[in-house]
Amino acid sequence: MKRVIPALILPLGLLAAWQYASAIGLLSPAYFPAPLRTFEALYDSIVAGSLWGPFAATALRMFEGWFVASLLGVFLGALVGSSRTAREFLQPTLEFLRPFPASAVIPAAILIFGLSNSMAVWVIAFGSVWPVLLGTLHGFSAIEPRLKEVSLALEMPPSAYLRKIALPNALPDIFTGVRISLAIALILAVVVEMQSAQPGLGQNILLAQRMYRSPELYAGIVVLGLFGFVASWVLDRAERRLLVWKSKR
Amino acid sequence: MRALARGLLIPAAAVVCWEMASRGGVLPAGTFSRPTEVVAAGISAFADGSLLVATAQTLQAAFVGLCIAIVLGVPVGMIIGISAGMRLTVAPTLDALRPIPPVALIPLSLLIFGFGVSMEAAVVGFACVWSVTIATNAAVRSMQGRLAEVARALELSRSAYMRKIVLPAALARIAVGVRVAVGIALVVAVTVEIVVNPRGLGYGMIIAQQSLRPDLMYAQLLWIGFVGWSINWGLLKLDRAFLSRFSGVRVGS
Numbered sequence: 001m002k003r004v005i006p007a008l009i010l011p012l013g014l015l016a017a018w019q020y021a022s023a024i025g026l027l028s029p030a031y032f033p034a035p036l037r038t039f040e041a042l043y044d045s046i047v048a049g050s051l052w053g054p055f056a057a058t059a060l061r062m063f064e065g066w067f068v069a070s071l072l073g074v075f076l077g078a079l080v081g082s083s084r085t086a087r088e089f090l091q092p093t094l095e096f097l098r099p100f101p102a103s104a105v106i107p108a109a110i111l112i113f114g115l116s117n118s119m120a121v122w123v124i125a126f127g128s129v130w131p132v133l134l135g136t137l138h139g140f141s142a143i144e145p146r147l148k149e150v151s152l153a154l155e156m157p158p159s160a161y162l163r164k165i166a167l168p169n170a171l172p173d174i175f176t177g178v179r180i181s182l183a184i185a186l187i188l189a190v191v192v193e194m195q196s197a198q199p200g201l202g203q204n205i206l207l208a209q210r211m212y213r214s215p216e217l218y219a220g221i222v223v224l225g226l227f228g229f230v231a232s233w234v235l236d237r238a239e240r241r242l243l244v245w246k247s248k249r
Numbered sequence: 250m251r252a253l254a255r256g257l258l259i260p261a262a263a264v265v266c267w268e269m270a271s272r273g274g275v276l277p278a279g280t281f282s283r284p285t286e287v288v289a290a291g292i293s294a295f296a297d298g299s300l301l302v303a304t305a306q307t308l309q310a311a312f313v314g315l316c317i318a319i320v321l322g323v324p325v326g327m328i329i330g331i332s333a334g335m336r337l338t339v340a341p342t343l344d345a346l347r348p349i350p351p352v353a354l355i356p357l358s359l360l361i362f363g364f365g366v367s368m369e370a371a372v373v374g375f376a377c378v379w380s381v382t383i384a385t386n387a388a389v390r391s392m393q394g395r396l397a398e399v400a401r402a403l404e405l406s407r408s409a410y411m412r413k414i415v416l417p418a419a420l421a422r423i424a425v426g427v428r429v430a431v432g433i434a435l436v437v438a439v440t441v442e443i444v445v446n447p448r449g450l451g452y453g454m455i456i457a458q459q460s461l462r463p464d465l466m467y468a469q470l471l472w473i474g475f476v477g478w479s480i481n482w483g484l485l486k487l488d489r490a491f492l493s494r495f496s497g498v499r500v501g502s
Contacts, residue, residue: 006334007341014342031361085255092256099477100470103440104451107458107466111280187350194355194444202353206445209356217360221353228348 033215041215042222055223058189058200061117065124066185070178073129077136077174082166094133102127102184103191110196120192127188128181135177139170175239182235186228201227282464291468299453300472307442307449308476310366311434314373318430322378323423326385327415343382351376351437355444365448369441376437377430384426388419428484435477450476 015035021027022034029037045051079086080094106123113119143166151161193202205220264284270276271283282290294300325343329336354372362368396418400410442451450473457466 003337006337010338010342011345088252088255089259093259096260096474099481100474101436101439101477103436103443104454104470104473106443107454108470111458111463111466183348183350187352190350190352191440191444194352205353205356209360212360214360217356221349221357224353225346225349228350229345232348 030212030214033218037215038218038222041213042219045216045219051223054199054201054204055227057198058186058193058202059227061120061192061198061200062124062182062185062189064121065189066128066182068121068125069127069129069181069185070132072125073132073177073181074136074174076129077133078140078162078166078170080133081137081140081170082162098130102188103195106192106195115196115198117198120189120196120198123192124185124188128184131180131184132174132177135173135175136170139173140166142173143169172243175235175243179232179235179239182231183228186224186231190224279461280463282467286464287467287471290462290464291472294465294468300469303448303450303453303469304472304476306366307435307438307451310369310441310449311373311431311438313366313370314438315377315427315430315434317370317374318377318381318434319427321374322381322426322430323385326382326423327389327411327419329382330386330389331411331415343379347379352440352444355441358441359445364446369438369446369448372441373434373437377433380429380433381423381426384429385419385423388422388426389415391422392418424488428488431484432477432481435480439473 018027018032019034019036022029022032042051076090076094080090081087102123105126109119109123113122147165147169151165156164189200190202192198193200194206197203201220201224205217205224208214208216208220267276267281268284271278271281291300325339329339329343351372354375355368358368358371362371392415396414397410400414405413438449439451442449443455444451446452450469454466454469454473457463457469
């Protein structure tokens with residue numbers, strides 16, 4: 001409780017000042033609509049149900065891209081992290097691809113895949129694969145040498161070594177990567193919607209801007225912020241629960 | 250040497266297959282222009298100066314945005330790092346704003362500033378300010394202790410303490426936060442140009458794609474990758490020189 005009150009002073013104070021400033025006409029309603037009007041727009045879209053369609057489209061697109069990125073990242077990271085040959089063949093190519101901004105890949109992806117959902121999913125996956133890949137790579141290449149010796153002494157086959165030693169060892173790093181990936185996936189889902197007219201929250205706020213409906217624009221930003229916050233909070237919880245053994249050690 | 254040959258094998262094979270497949274008519278020419286055409290388009294875009302102008306526009310917006318992030322992020326990070334009261338009041342608000350995807354602000358920034366460098370720099374600034382603030386905050390918090398005692402013994406005023414002790418000691422770690430922000434700045438600038446802003450490299454790519462010039466589009470894509478890569482490389486070099494110079498004064502690590 002002691003922490004909650006000071007935490008609320010600033011945002012509530014700012015919102016109150018904003019509300020007052022727009023009530024006396026200091027702020028133009030076209031650019032800075034009163035906070036209450038934004039909440040009104042948000043409430044209306046929830047009650048009318050017009051929020052859920054775009055929201056679900058964005059969320060689904062984000063999860064699809066993120067899922068592909070996670071699978072691909074763990075697979076490639078494990079491959080490059082555990083085999084020297086794979087590292088020599090693949091790492092330069094990956095290093096070459098990594099600096100490309102994912103949004104700059106959109107025009108090329110549109111040419112190749114057309115304006116489709118699979119284009120969106122591939123762009124999101126391309127952009128959000130790197131944190132998972134690097135995390136997995138780090139987890140697999142930073143294995144305690146003694147554990148390797150143990151696996152040799154036990155004459156573990158490579159598959160058992162991967163499953164019983166390498167993967168559990170890499171899990172915390174993978175999770176860190178996966179969490180960063182989710183934030184990137186949300187950003188890219190919004191970008192793809194804005195750029196290629198796919199239905200979703202990103203397209204909604206761009207349309208709201210074009211029609212000068214600023215309360216709806218602000219409401220969309222609020223929803224996206226809340227969504228990003230909740231998604232990363234859920235992953236944080238899941239990480240703590242799954243990796244209990246790590247923190248107890 | 251063998252590692253180099255192996256590393257080049259996949260990209261080289263991909264380029265050769267691509268060239269042969271499009272000469273053989275397997276790949277549609279409207280989608281995958283030949284690597285030789287891409288190189289030619291890149292050279293001509295260089296020669297007529299359009300590529301360099303676009304690069305300068307993108308870098309300008311990224312730079313202005315980065316400056317906004319530093320000017321806002323360093324003082325805020327220092328204040329919430331030093332004063333526990335400020336941390337309790339300000340940090341939760343920052344935590345609430347941080348998950349907003351920066352690109353969600355593109356329409357808002359366009360609404361407020363209109364097309365041009367300022368709307369782009371504003372979005373870049375929002376995207377970059379977090380890593381600067383967090384790095385500054387962490388740097389300041391990690392160095393309290395003995396240096397704070399020294400300041401108390403010298404009876405330094407609060408502003409002198411900030412200027413003479415906190416800032417120099419935290420500089421190396423703030424630089425790390427800025428380095429992260431530089432990478433974000435370029436990506437966000439290109440993104441804003443691709444989505445709405447009619448200037449710079451991102452817009453050039455969109456125009457090339459829409460006017461059915463895939464060769465030019467791929468050339469620009471490669472150029473964007475190259476610019477990003479060289480900035481990153483330069484920063485790594487700078488970072489090493491900078492950190493080794495300052496390693497003597499680093500405190501708390």
